[in-house]
Amino acid sequence: QKLLPIVFGHNDLLPANILDDGNRLWLIDFEYAGFNTAMFDLAGAASNAGMSDEESFAFLTAYFMKEPDEAIRRSHAAMQCASLLREAMWSMVSELYLDAPGIDYVAYTEENLARLDTALENYRTKYGMQKS
Incomplete structure (x- = not known):
């Protein structure tokens, strides 16, 4: 896979952490940065x-200012799995230790585990990885 530089990252880019004031986008909630x-x-x-595969491709194209090569797309697919795993683990811990009104952490965990399963299957399909 393609090596990319280490940067200072947000590490929690949920849609709720990206605000649009009509003039620019703002990132908020940097506790995992x-x-x-x-x-x-x-x-x-x-x-x-x-994002769909097509939307992800357009997103990467905009970021890199050129179409991403196969190594970039593979790295992106692998990191999608890592990101979804982190989010699923966060929600599992939240089930035990957080009690925010109106938030169903069990459902959020199930949603993220399902999305992780889909991402892993997509990765296996595209890149020939076998289930262990």
């Missing part, structure tokens, strides 16, 4: 927004 590969934020934004 730290150094990471840029691909983690790119993959997290795409998976958390439920």
